[in-house]
Amino acid sequence: MSSRHTYRRLYVWEMPVRVYHWLNALSICVLGVTGFLIGKPFTVSLAQEASGQYWFGTVRFLHFTAGYVFLFNMLVRTYWGFVGNRFAAWDKFIPMTRKAWQDIVEVLRIDILQTRGTGRIPLGHNRLAGLIYFVTFLIFMFQGLTGFALYGPMSHSVLGKLAAWVVPLMGGELVVRQWHHAMLWFYVLFTVVHVYLVFYHDYVEGRGTTSSMVGGWKFEREDLLED
Amino acid sequence: MPGARHSLWDVMRDKGYSRRDFMQFCTFAATAAGLGTQATAAVAKAFEKKDRPPVLWLHFQECTCCSESFIRASHPLVADVLLDAISLDYQETLQAAAGHAAEKCKNDVMKNYAGKYILLVEGSVPTKENGVFCVIGGRTAEDLLQEAAKGAAAIVAWGNCASYGCVQAAKPNPTGATGIQKLVGKPVINVPGCPPIADVMVAIVTHILLFGRLPELDAQGRPKEFYGRRVHDTCYRRPYYDAGLFVESFDDDGARKGYCLYKMGCRGPVTNNACAVTKFNGGTSYPIQSGHGCLGCSEKGFWDNGPFYRHLPSFPGFGIESTADSVGLALGAGAAVGVAAHAVSTNIRKRKLIHDQVAEAVQDTPVSEKVD
Ligand code: HEM
Ligand code: HEM
Ligand code: SF4
Ligand code: SF4
Numbered sequence: 001m002s003s004r005h006t007y008r009r010l011y012v013w014e015m016p017v018r019v020y021h022w023l024n025a026l027s028i029c030v031l032g033v034t035g036f037l038i039g040k041p042f043t044v045s046l047a048q049e050a051s052g053q054y055w056f057g058t059v060r061f062l063h064f065t066a067g068y069v070f071l072f073n074m075l076v077r078t079y080w081g082f083v084g085n086r087f088a089a090w091d092k093f094i095p096m097t098r099k100a101w102q103d104i105v106e107v108l109r110i111d112i113l114q115t116r117g118t119g120r121i122p123l124g125h126n127r128l129a130g131l132i133y134f135v136t137f138l139i140f141m142f143q144g145l146t147g148f149a150l151y152g153p154m155s156h157s158v159l160g161k162l163a164a165w166v167v168p169l170m171g172g173e174l175v176v177r178q179w180h181h182a183m184l185w186f187y188v189l190f191t192v193v194h195v196y197l198v199f200y201h202d203y204v205e206g207r208g209t210t211s212s213m214v215g216g217w218k219f220e221r222e223d224l225l226e227d
Numbered sequence: 228m229p230g231a232r233h234s235l236w237d238v239m240r241d242k243g244y245s246r247r248d249f250m251q252f253c254t255f256a257a258t259a260a261g262l263g264t265q266a267t268a269a270v271a272k273a274f275e276k277k278d279r280p281p282v283l284w285l286h287f288q289e290c291t292c293c294s295e296s297f298i299r300a301s302h303p304l305v306a307d308v309l310l311d312a313i314s315l316d317y318q319e320t321l322q323a324a325a326g327h328a329a330e331k332c333k334n335d336v337m338k339n340y341a342g343k344y345i346l347l348v349e350g351s352v353p354t355k356e357n358g359v360f361c362v363i364g365g366r367t368a369e370d371l372l373q374e375a376a377k378g379a380a381a382i383v384a385w386g387n388c389a390s391y392g393c394v395q396a397a398k399p400n401p402t403g404a405t406g407i408q409k410l411v412g413k414p415v416i417n418v419p420g421c422p423p424i425a426d427v428m429v430a431i432v433t434h435i436l437l438f439g440r441l442p443e444l445d446a447q448g449r450p451k452e453f454y455g456r457r458v459h460d461t462c463y464r465r466p467y468y469d470a471g472l473f474v475e476s477f478d479d480d481g482a483r484k485g486y487c488l489y490k491m492g493c494r495g496p497v498t499n500n501a502c503a504v505t506k507f508n509g510g511t512s513y514p515i516q517s518g519h520g521c522l523g524c525s526e527k528g529f530w531d532n533g534p535f536y537r538h539l540p541s542f543p544g545f546g547i548e549s550t551a552d553s554v555g556l557a558l559g560a561g562a563a564v565g566v567a568a569h570a571v572s573t574n575i576r577k578r579k580l581i582h583d584q585v586a587e588a589v590q591d592t593p594v595s596e597k598v599d
Pocket of ligand 1: 032180
């Protein structure tokens with residue numbers, strides 16, 4: 001059933017989205033590794049005096065610095081959701097129409113049941129991916145809030161003071177820490193599944209998904225383009 | 228006793244304290260209130276003139292460790308003065324009167340000094356089964372609390388019990404024990420700890436006596452002066468924390484050297500208290516100085532945040548041995564296996580699709596580029 005198709009090249013991810021993406025991925029990797037070390041510091045076996053080193057302080061410093069990058073990067077992306085192109089727009093993340101839910105079912109059929117797709121998959125985020133990123137954004141916000149709530153008492157950060165209400169709400173700093181720590185595993189899970197799905201959709205759709213986050217371009221069959 | 232109330236100085240003089248004792252006490256009161264010694268004269272003047280307010284101390288579900296702590300304030304004179312001269316008009320453990328005489332004394336204070344007396348509460352209040360778990364003289368704790376709270380000028384909740392419920396409120400909290408703040412509907416000074424530090428307790432009482440108002444409180448009703456910093460912020464082992472030198476077990480070399488107890492479950496980084504500065508027993512020591520991590524005894528729900536000797540509590544719903552990491556690692560491994568299985572299945576189920584696409588691409592490629 002193969003037929004000749006012409007593909008058009010489309011600019012999907014603008015520069016701010018791409019910069020956001022890689023800064024986000026980088027800061028999360030740094031936060032994850034340093035965060036894990038804060039929760040489970042390794043053992044320095046040589047008998048030493050405290051004056052000779054500062055490695056734990058450095059790990060914490062990196063965590064807090066990456067935390068700032070992570071937070072402001074997220075804020076920039078949120079802003080871009082209102083001024084960027086239609087692929088980056090905020091409404092791509094929240095399924096509000098019947099069509100959107102049908103699209104989600106369609107993607108689930110392709111991904112999980114692994115049947116052959118019937119309709120076309122949107123060129124930007126597919127609707128399921130959009131929904132997952134929405135949940136992810138909420139968890140980003142949770143991580144930022146709990147992180148800065150913990151950061152408040154150990155710094156003069158204004159952001160820390162702004163998040164101070166989180167501590168009594170959650171029932172104490174230890175509980176905040178517990179959940180801040182537990183969420184680390186969400187990021188591990190997300191990264192494994194996300195990177196796999198990017199590769200997978202690239203493989204089965206053949207539209208250049210993976211490289212799109214580098215150059216911004218994706219490809220679509222001309223006969224399937226709507227406008 | 229009610230009726231002729233005198234100033235603190237009058238009472239002290241009657242009880243045989245010297246002017247020098249009085250001035251020493253005033254010096255302490257000035258520093259405890261954060262004023263510095265140059266304020267001593269003003270403080271003395273106030274204590275000479277002002278009528279001392281009566282103080283009621285109620286006991287509910289508790290172990291009396293707060294009272295025990297209170298009588299061990301570092302300056303014996305101060306404790307003496309507070310117990311003797313300030314007079315706890317009603318303190319079940321320490322009062323000389325008993326039975327009807329004691330009750331009369333309490334009732335007189337509540338009647339004659341409505342809106343003026345200070346109420347100190349030790350212990351939590353049970354709320355289940357109409358409060359039958361704590362009944363004193365035929366009346367429930369809540370009943371007694373509400374009655375005494377109504378006319379109180381200031382209410383202090385001693386210890387974790389009166390602040391948050393402490394061990395009685397630990398899961399599953401059979402008696403419905405709770406701190407007093409949510410019952411009385413008035414501002415309460417929470418002085419959590421198990422027990423609170425004696426000098427902190429004394430300083431708070433002196434503050435109220437001196438100024439006739441509450442000290443500055445944080446969002447949880449704790450005096451900022453003593454609960455504004457975490458134990459960790461002033462801990463003398465902090466340099467070892469920053470250097471990443473931790474005790475790994477209670478009998479290792481690090482423990483002998485006084486390394487940081489973070490990995491032994493020290494709750495110092497998540498506990499607001501003044502232990503590392505004020506210390507206990509007249510500034511002798513505090514738990515970390517004795518080689519044991521902080522238990523977080525001044526934090527709400529600390530009994531439910533075990534095990535105490537591990538950095539983080541067990542993960543809710545996954546049993547005592549679980550940690551966020553063990554649960555997370557299992558999920559992560561599950562995801563990796565799932566992804567691998569999915570990749571294999573993709574190549575089987577979507578074989579035709581991929582085959583077609585490749586065929587199409589080959590067809591679309593200009594002949595000149597078909598090398599092989
Ligand atoms: C992807 C985002 C993040 C991840 C995966 C992450 C992970 C972690 C982990 C695992 C811990 C150790 C908790 C423990 O066991 O005690 C931690 C601690 C902490 N994190 Fe994060 N975190 C993230 C973002 C942030 C942000 C945005 C901030 C804000 C500044 C922040 C501030 C903190 C603070 C203050 C601590 C306590 C450190 C200490 O006591 O020295 N985190 N984080
Ligand atoms: C080799 C690594 C990665 C590649 C190739 C990659 C690629 C991509 C691509 C192609 C998209 C858009 C496609 C779609 O809509 O599904 C995307 C979106 C996204 N990725 Fe990644 N990614 C990688 C790693 C990560 C990591 C480590 C994270 C964070 C933990 C992450 C977080 C996100 C988020 C939040 C979006 C939504 C972007 C937005 O619209 O704001 N990615 N990624
Ligand atoms: S012993 Fe506890 S309070 Fe002291 S520095 Fe270590 S973690 Fe902090
Ligand atoms: S060090 Fe911690 S557990 Fe010990 S008395 Fe102070 S707050 Fe309570």
